[in-house]
Amino acid sequence: MLSSVFTVSLAQSAIELGCIYGLVALALFVSFSLLNIADLSTDGCFTLGCAVCAIVTLNGHPILGLFAAMAAGIASGYVTAFLQTRLGIQSILAGIIVNTGLYTINIAVMGFASNVNLFASDTVFKKAEALFDSNWTDLFVILVIVVIVALVLAWFLGTRLGLSIRATGDNPFMIRASSVSPVFTITVGLCVANAMTGLSGGLLAQYQKSCDINIGTGQVTIALASLIIGETLVGRGKVMKRIFGVILGSCLYRFIVAIALRFNVPAECLKLVSSVIVAVAIALPYLKQQAAFMKTKRAALRKRKQGGGIHAGID
Amino acid sequence: MLELIDISKTFNPGTVNEKKALDHVSLKMKEGDFATIIGSNGAGKSTMFNAICGTFYVDEGAIILDGKDITYEKEHRRSKYIGHLFQDPMKGTAPHMSIEENLALAYLRASNAKGRIFSRISKKEKEMFREKLSLLDMGLEDRMKNPVGLLSGGQRQALTLLMATVVTPKILLLDEHTAALDPGTAEKVLNLTKTIVKERNITCLMITHNMQSALELGNRTLMMDSGSIILDIQGKERETMTVDDILEKFKEGVGKRFDNDRILLSNAEK
Numbered sequence: 001m002l003s004s005v006f007t008v009s010l011a012q013s014a015i016e017l018g019c020i021y022g023l024v025a026l027a028l029f030v031s032f033s034l035l036n037i038a039d040l041s042t043d044g045c046f047t048l049g050c051a052v053c054a055i056v057t058l059n060g061h062p063i064l065g066l067f068a069a070m071a072a073g074i075a076s077g078y079v080t081a082f083l084q085t086r087l088g089i090q091s092i093l094a095g096i097i098v099n100t101g102l103y104t105i106n107i108a109v110m111g112f113a114s115n116v117n118l119f120a121s122d123t124v125f126k127k128a129e130a131l132f133d134s135n136w137t138d139l140f141v142i143l144v145i146v147v148i149v150a151l152v153l154a155w156f157l158g159t160r161l162g163l164s165i166r167a168t169g170d171n172p173f174m175i176r177a178s179s180v181s182p183v184f185t186i187t188v189g190l191c192v193a194n195a196m197t198g199l200s201g202g203l204l205a206q207y208q209k210s211c212d213i214n215i216g217t218g219q220v221t222i223a224l225a226s227l228i229i230g231e232t233l234v235g236r237g238k239v240m241k242r243i244f245g246v247i248l249g250s251c252l253y254r255f256i257v258a259i260a261l262r263f264n265v266p267a268e269c270l271k272l273v274s275s276v277i278v279a280v281a282i283a284l285p286y287l288k289q290q291a292a293f294m295k296t297k298r299a300a301l302r303k304r305k306q307g308g309g310i311h312a313g314i315d
Numbered sequence: 316m317l318e319l320i321d322i323s324k325t326f327n328p329g330t331v332n333e334k335k336a337l338d339h340v341s342l343k344m345k346e347g348d349f350a351t352i353i354g355s356n357g358a359g360k361s362t363m364f365n366a367i368c369g370t371f372y373v374d375e376g377a378i379i380l381d382g383k384d385i386t387y388e389k390e391h392r393r394s395k396y397i398g399h400l401f402q403d404p405m406k407g408t409a410p411h412m413s414i415e416e417n418l419a420l421a422y423l424r425a426s427n428a429k430g431r432i433f434s435r436i437s438k439k440e441k442e443m444f445r446e447k448l449s450l451l452d453m454g455l456e457d458r459m460k461n462p463v464g465l466l467s468g469g470q471r472q473a474l475t476l477l478m479a480t481v482v483t484p485k486i487l488l489l490d491e492h493t494a495a496l497d498p499g500t501a502e503k504v505l506n507l508t509k510t511i512v513k514e515r516n517i518t519c520l521m522i523t524h525n526m527q528s529a530l531e532l533g534n535r536t537l538m539m540d541s542g543s544i545i546l547d548i549q550g551k552e553r554e555t556m557t558v559d560d561i562l563e564k565f566k567e568g569v570g571k572r573f574d575n576d577r578i579l580l581s582n583a584e585k
Contacts, residue, residue, distance in 0.1 A: 156433075158435055158436075159432065159433045159434060159435050160419075160420070160423040160424065160432050160433065160434050160435070161432040161433060163412070163416055163419060163420045163423070164420065164424075166409065166411075166412055166416070167409040167412065167417075167420055170409035170410060170411045170412055171405075171406070171408065171409045171410065173406050174406065174407055174408065174409055176390065176391070180391060180424060181389070181391045182391075236411065236462070238460075
């Protein structure tokens, strides 16, 4: 039974998707965990990256497509940051506004069509296959990209600017009184985060050989779940460890979804399954804490009853 | 070093909540001066600090630091050379970042004047942090990877002091920075302040409600009331002054205001 559930190909595709979507989780790691901003433009930005990359790839430049997706993400992040830092719009609202606007832009990017397919186009995966053809080529390409992004991000977060970005989310008061302008750190932080979201969308476009206008729907929830699964598993240690945890969380999420599909959950129920997984993942740390407290409380009450005395006036 | 020339600030002008927080304050601090500031709540002590830091711009007057006019310089630009400690130990550090990262942030912001936003902390600098932490005598040098949130209020305040002075600031502003600590820890942090300020000859302003330390620490004592400096004592006069004397002066200053109020009220009645 179990062997039929855990096949190699299932694990492989879970890791591949986990790493691709893990980039969105990393983006939320920067914007949500570090900067303490709920960036709701993630869904739209993911689709933007996907659409831009699809169009550039369709025109024969798959590698350039990935960079274009990142650039598009940076532009989107900049607009979100501009709305909240320069125009005083609350961060959640700024995200929603950008997300809504992006829908039109995404459709426009795809030439006012709701999907684009790349079956005939050259992609980074096809390029890699031309060099060495194996079952593992896709995974290898994805891993290389994710590892590069993770290393650059870890390096960046240790620089003066990176530390300032982390301090902005951790103690806004402190950063206001230190020599870095919070307007600047928030802007850079959101640009970095959305660059990763865009790249993730771009990679997915080439991996799936298609792009759809609704591909980004629910991305923010899933990425958040991955992020929280990761942070629950590895805790809040060093930056590199946390980055690893986020990717791990994303892969784990894909595993759970893949297993759910294995048990013949109909495809139209997938969104519901996703949101249940997300709710459980986010609630788990809290429930664990509550359970621990109930245990301590029960033990303390039992001790009181046995010892007598203390509760003389209480009952 | 620091010169305040006739600065004024009124909050909420033209409304019922109008408050003249600073009323033509002038002050000249020489290099290495250490002045303690006393005064009742709402006298304008913290407001004066905030004016120096650039939390707001003053309505009139000028602020000169080390020969440079900083009156309209932005807050985050000034903070490169101004150290500011608050009563609340939580304000000066980032709780989820490690001791080392907090120090690195303070060090990097102040040391590289411009441009090098991608600079990182070297091994040698980490060693320097370690040495400085060991001077605090709180065992923090062995916990450099721990998040600051795990430290006690006293430890956090000592660390904040270290961060504010890791690169010697042109002026150090201490806003009742020991008021939230227990007496033992407060004394320790205060002694630490004394040592650091003296060793590096830092120009320093310190707000305190403790009259004893107001007279003992530093070389100058200022008294503020209703947005003005009403007393500025130093040298011989200060040496011979006792806590009772200063309380007397304090009453005098505040009393004068009461008298003025009474005159105003009686005039209104007529």
